[in-house]
Amino acid sequence: MKGIHVFSRQRRVLVVALALITLVAVLAAGCGGSSGGGGATSSASPTGDQPVFRLGTVGMGYDSLNPFVGMYAQDYAAWMLMYPNLAQYTNALKVEPDFAESWTTSTDGLTWTFKTRAGAVWSDGQPLTANDAAFTINTVVKLQGGAAAALSPFVPGVKSAKAGDDTTLVVTLSRPSAALLANLFQLPILPEHFWGPYAKGDGAKLKTVTMDPAKETLVVSGPFTIDKLDIKGTTIFKRVDTFYGTKPLITGYGYQLFTNADAAIQALKAGQVDCVDALPPTAAGPIQSDAKLQIEGFGGGIPNTLIVNDSTNNTKHPELRNLQVREALNFAVDRTAMIDSVYGGFAVPGGSLLLNQFVPELMSASVPVTERDVAKANELLDGLGFAKGGDGIRVADGVKMEYTLLVGTMNRAIDSRLADILKQNFAELGIGLQQKVVDNQVPLIFTTPKPYTDYDMTLIMWGLTPDPDWSLFISTSTMLGAYNLTGYSNPTYDKLYEQQSSEMDAAKRKALIDQLSMLLQTDQVFLPICYTQIVTAWNKQWQNVPDAGAPFGFYTYLNKTQFDTLAVQK
Amino acid sequence: MIAFIAISFSFVLFRVLPGDVVTNMSRVPNMTKEAQAALRAQFGIDKPMVEQYGLYLEQLGRGNLGVSYQSQQPVLGEVLHAVGNTIPMVGLGTVAAILVGTLIGVTAAYRQGSARDRVITGAAMIVYSLPVQWVGLLLLVWLAGWLPTSGMSDPYLFDAGFWTTVQDRALHMLLPATCVALMLFGSFALVVRSSQLEALGDDHVLTARAKGYGNRRIVWREAFRSAMLPLITLSTLTLGFVIGGVVLVEAVFSWPGVGLGTVQAVAARDYPLLQGIFLFITVSVVGFNFLGDVLHSVLDPRVAE
Numbered sequence: 001m002k003g004i005h006v007f008s009r010q011r012r013v014l015v016v017a018l019a020l021i022t023l024v025a026v027l028a029a030g031c032g033g034s035s036g037g038g039g040a041t042s043s044a045s046p047t048g049d050q051p052v053f054r055l056g057t058v059g060m061g062y063d064s065l066n067p068f069v070g071m072y073a074q075d076y077a078a079w080m081l082m083y084p085n086l087a088q089y090t091n092a093l094k095v096e097p098d099f100a101e102s103w104t105t106s107t108d109g110l111t112w113t114f115k116t117r118a119g120a121v122w123s124d125g126q127p128l129t130a131n132d133a134a135f136t137i138n139t140v141v142k143l144q145g146g147a148a149a150a151l152s153p154f155v156p157g158v159k160s161a162k163a164g165d166d167t168t169l170v171v172t173l174s175r176p177s178a179a180l181l182a183n184l185f186q187l188p189i190l191p192e193h194f195w196g197p198y199a200k201g202d203g204a205k206l207k208t209v210t211m212d213p214a215k216e217t218l219v220v221s222g223p224f225t226i227d228k229l230d231i232k233g234t235t236i237f238k239r240v241d242t243f244y245g246t247k248p249l250i251t252g253y254g255y256q257l258f259t260n261a262d263a264a265i266q267a268l269k270a271g272q273v274d275c276v277d278a279l280p281p282t283a284a285g286p287i288q289s290d291a292k293l294q295i296e297g298f299g300g301g302i303p304n305t306l307i308v309n310d311s312t313n314n315t316k317h318p319e320l321r322n323l324q325v326r327e328a329l330n331f332a333v334d335r336t337a338m339i340d341s342v343y344g345g346f347a348v349p350g351g352s353l354l355l356n357q358f359v360p361e362l363m364s365a366s367v368p369v370t371e372r373d374v375a376k377a378n379e380l381l382d383g384l385g386f387a388k389g390g391d392g393i394r395v396a397d398g399v400k401m402e403y404t405l406l407v408g409t410m411n412r413a414i415d416s417r418l419a420d421i422l423k424q425n426f427a428e429l430g431i432g433l434q435q436k437v438v439d440n441q442v443p444l445i446f447t448t449p450k451p452y453t454d455y456d457m458t459l460i461m462w463g464l465t466p467d468p469d470w471s472l473f474i475s476t477s478t479m480l481g482a483y484n485l486t487g488y489s490n491p492t493y494d495k496l497y498e499q500q501s502s503e504m505d506a507a508k509r510k511a512l513i514d515q516l517s518m519l520l521q522t523d524q525v526f527l528p529i530c531y532t533q534i535v536t537a538w539n540k541q542w543q544n545v546p547d548a549g550a551p552f553g554f555y556t557y558l559n560k561t562q563f564d565t566l567a568v569q570k
Numbered sequence: 571m572i573a574f575i576a577i578s579f580s581f582v583l584f585r586v587l588p589g590d591v592v593t594n595m596s597r598v599p600n601m602t603k604e605a606q607a608a609l610r611a612q613f614g615i616d617k618p619m620v621e622q623y624g625l626y627l628e629q630l631g632r633g634n635l636g637v638s639y640q641s642q643q644p645v646l647g648e649v650l651h652a653v654g655n656t657i658p659m660v661g662l663g664t665v666a667a668i669l670v671g672t673l674i675g676v677t678a679a680y681r682q683g684s685a686r687d688r689v690i691t692g693a694a695m696i697v698y699s700l701p702v703q704w705v706g707l708l709l710l711v712w713l714a715g716w717l718p719t720s721g722m723s724d725p726y727l728f729d730a731g732f733w734t735t736v737q738d739r740a741l742h743m744l745l746p747a748t749c750v751a752l753m754l755f756g757s758f759a760l761v762v763r764s765s766q767l768e769a770l771g772d773d774h775v776l777t778a779r780a781k782g783y784g785n786r787r788i789v790w791r792e793a794f795r796s797a798m799l800p801l802i803t804l805s806t807l808t809l810g811f812v813i814g815g816v817v818l819v820e821a822v823f824s825w826p827g828v829g830l831g832t833v834q835a836v837a838a839r840d841y842p843l844l845q846g847i848f849l850f851i852t853v854s855v856v857g858f859n860f861l862g863d864v865l866h867s868v869l870d871p872r873v874a875e
Contacts, residue, residue: 054726063838069642149608207642231641232826232834234725258720259824259833262707266714272724410837439836482606 050567052236053253053542055555056273058264058280061257062231065211067188068203071150073463076186076557078255081237082222083188084128084244086114086169087181088559093466095181098560099133099189099244100169109176109504114169120244122191122221128244130163135192137161137171137184139199139206147203154187156180176502178509182467186557194219223248223560232257245560249567255555268293268537275538275545277554280413281344287537294540297346297533298553304350304414304461306333306422306527309445311452311487317403319396320456324380326524330370331377332425339530342417346535350528361506362468364514367521369528374428381429394430402432403456409439415459418529433457445485452487460485461532466558472497472516475525488525543569573852577630580848581623590615590839613639615841626845635849636842640835645846648831653813653850655722656820656827659743660812663750668805670751671758676797678759679766680789691763698756706749706822718742720824746823750816754808761804765797772796802865810858811851 057074064070065078080088084099100114120128138161144152157177162170173180198205210216212229223245224237234256239248256273258264264276265283269290277298279287287295308320308329319325335349349369386394386401394401405422407415419435426433445455464471473479476497477489493516500512520526534553538545544565545554552558590610610616614625629636635645671694678690697705710719718724723738730738769775770793778792817829824830828847835843867873 052726064641066642069640145604145608146612149612152604152608210643228725230725230826232830233721233824236725254725256721256725257824259821259830260707263710263720263822263824266710266719270715270719272718 050250053250053275053563053566054256054273055253056256056258056264056267056276057555058258058261058276058278060278061255062235065226065229065231065235066207066209067190068147068150068206068209073552073557074255074555077555078235078237079188080222080557080560081224081563082220082226083190084120084133084221085185085188085560086116086133087185088561089185089466090559095185096559098185099128103181105504109178109502110173112171112173112180113164114171116167116169117244118167120221121242122193122219123225123240123242124217124219125242126191126193126219127166128189128191128221129166130169131166132192133169133189134161134163135196136187136190139190139195139203140187143199143203143206147206151187154183156183158184176504178501178503179467179469182465182469186465191219191221223563224253227252246564248563249565250563253563265537268539271539274542275536275554277534277536279535279537281342281346281535283535283537284344284346292540293537295535295537298536299531299534302461302463302532302534302552304347304411304418304459304529304532306529307458307460307485308527309452309456309487310525312489313450313452313487314456315453317396317399317401317456319386319399319401320403322384323524324384325386325396326527328377328380328429329426329431330524330527331373331380332429332431333370333527333529334372334421334425335369335530336372338418338421342414342421343530343532346533347530348533350530362510362513363517364510367517377429388430392430393432400432401430402434405433405435406445406455406458407435407437408458408460409437411459411461412437414532418459451481458485459529468513468517469501472500472513475520486525488523490519490523493519493523541569543567572856573849576852577627577845577849578623580845581626582619584836584839584841584844585619585622590841635846638843639840640838640843645842648843649828649846649850652826652828652831652847655825656816656829657813659746659825659827660750660816662743663747663816664754664805664809664812666747666751667754668758668801671755672762672801674755674759675762675764676766676789676794678763679770680785682767690759694756694759696756697752698760700752702749702753702816703818703822705752706746706819709745709749710822713745717745719745722825746819746825749819749822750812753816753819754812757808758801758804761800762797765800766793769793769796799866799870802869803862806858806862806865810855813854813858
């Protein structure tokens with residue numbers, strides 16, 4: 001008991017000291033004015049019929065909400081809900097009007113004329129006209145080598161734009177572009193009276209706009225605007241009642257970044273958020289056991305693909321350039337096991353880099369999925385004379401068929417497990433595979449002394465667009481050293497791509513796209529694994545959550561209508 | 571000199587990583603090679619590394635840490651923002667760890683060889699050796715619903731009064747700060763126990779016992795004063811490091827501080843922000859080491875001599 005007596009006073013001192021320290025720390029955090037999540041001292045709550053929809057995401061939030069700075073898909077989703085776009089896509093991937101009500105193209109494909117909405121206004125009451133659209137396009141064209149470089153992919157081949165009158169926009173191109181609308185639709189139209197002063201000279205000041213309503217009076221014309229900016233915590237958006245389109249029922253939404261899935265799941269279960277997207281498939285168990293929550297896999301627009309180094313620079317394993325070797329690898333892949341055990345069912349077998357949800361106007365059919373056939377794969381390799389050595393590994397022209405698969409840390413949780421299954425699959429062929437985890441595999445492929453020399457295979461997830469132009473562009477020779485990770489280079493393919501890119505006749509373009517798609521299959525350019533789904537869970541008290549068929553997930557840059565009817569069940 | 575070496579090292583370190591801010595497959599589709607080249611020119615990373623280094627040192631000399639590639643905002647503001655978020659949380663956790671660790675260490679030393687000593691020492695070693703992110707996840711799963719699990723405050727707490735705000739911040743800080751305290755207290759307990767044991771055997775402590783002083787005086791005034799020096803050293807070293815952010819704790823609890831900022835800056839290859847953060851961490855470590863030396867000199871005049 002002596003010990004207790006000795007330390008009892010110290011314990012009291014300790015308790016008091018801890019309490020005081022806690023108070024000081026909390027006051028320091030509370031009064032510091034640099035809150036990470038901090039809405040407690042924010043401006044007034046949005047008011048209206050429906051509450052703020054609290055959306056959470058895991059892993060990657062916004063890059064920046066300045067359109068001249070941000071480059072993540074989430075940024076585009078936010079801008080789609082803040083700014084007018086000439087057109088938008090339905091979840092069924094049909095183009096539909098947004099700020100432009102209709103459009104026509106000249107016979108030579110060099111002039112596009114858009115009729116824009118009359119009577120639309122910006123959030124500050126200033127008129128929204130075709131002149132704002134012309135200003136935005138001309139600013140991006142003028143500064144595409146500098147301050148507007150991030151937006152330049154959306155104005156391919158555009159020479160200039162001008163407003164004939166308040167509701168007529170004329171866009172002039174230097175070459176016909178069949179996918180112009182598919183690119184241009186992503187460009188947010190910005191108010192000239194706000195952004196014009198920043199765009200003067202080299203436009204460097206465009207990037208200084210913080211998009212923080214506490215510092216700047218933002219001018220928008222979408223259904224929502226930023227109420228409180230905190231891109232590393234929670235950014236809150238409020239409804240804009242002057243929006244020219246359908247007014248959403250919710251008075252706002254919040255977008256909260258969670259750095260790990262467990263925290264997001266617990267927050268959803270505890271009612272701290274209403275919905276979380278980008279969850280790992282392993283989240284299904286804890287969520288399905290909670291009766292008040294629903295979980296769905298959205299989309300199918302994000303393929304995960306096995307990339308094999310097909311480049312002529314691949315001197316280490318030249319056998320990988322052999323079409324039959326790639327065919328054999330493709331036959332060995334057990335997509336069913338991968339989807340069941342790694343994705344927990346939140347994926348569908350993949351056929352190509354083209355969208356799973358094919359658009360009949362653009363393609364004749366979905367690309368078929370390669371069925372697993374180990375016997376046929378072994379037959380192909382035997383036919384090539386690549387016999388197995390004493391250790392069971394095949395030897396191709398004196399080189400052991402042992403490969404390294406690069407796995408990037410960004411998608412490591414999934415890709416490492418896919419790599420384990422691939423290792424087993426390839427072992428059935430007498431092919432060795434080891435995975436190497438790297439921070440970012442893409443630059444490794446290109447920054448070796450000579451590109452494509454020092455890697456064998458990798459797994460990559462792709463972000464696609466509704467029009468297949470971009471998906472097809474990836475495999476052209478022009479993209480060698482950029483997004484062409486396979487090193488595929490085929491003059492026939494390049495020529496066909498150029499033809500479809502400028503073919504303004506829809507039927508002829510569709511035939512060209514079919515040819516390109518077939519070429520990608522027959523040349524085994526990609527060895528597709530599956531189309532991944534964006535796993536999203538929400539509280540069932542919310543009704544009219546966006547359609548699960550949305551190819552790019554719940555919070556998407558496709559359209560402004562995603563939150564239109566979202567409401568709490570009565 | 572140390573700061574200069576650290577600055578130069580961090581400049582080179584991040585640039586030898588493969589890739590840069592533009593090479594990232596998660597970026598927006600449609601990005602062409604031309605657009606990528608334009609972005610590199612805009613960020614100034616198309617210049618030779620030596621030229622980039624010269625420009626960096628020149629600007630640093632003028633107190634300009636540059637502009638974040640990601641946010642396009644001045645790095646100084648970004649770093650200060652993150653530091654302002656980190657300090658209260660890790661400060662609370664560290665000071666709690668020091669106090670609890672000290673009390674436990676002194677108790678264990680006083681009861682050396684007893685069951686209490688073995689339990690305390692064993693528990694301290696076990697907690698000290700547990701991966702902090704695992705401890706954080708356990709706290710998160712066990713206490714979700716009782717305490718907030720992410721961020722610094724409830725973002726949907728509109729128009730709250732001062733005390734409601736303080737209460738909200740306190741609740742949000744509790745789990746990450748507890749995690750930091752659990753991560754650190756074991757090392758303090760072990761160091762204090764060891765130095766206290768040594769001190770309890772010192773001649774002046776034996777003399778005090780012979781004079782019939784009470785246990786409290788012997789333990790705290792005679793022995794603990796002598797045992798404080800290693801504690802001071804460990805405390806200043808620890809503070810120097812943890813103020814640079816506790817990466818794993820901040821990642822588990824989505825705490826927008828220096829550690830989480832570092833992770834996000836590495837992923838985005840945001841060189842200016844990374845350099846700013848490393849400069850801060852270097853200054854913090856060097857500064858606290860210096861503070862430790864000064865305190866050592868004050869507490870033990872022999873060191874000054």
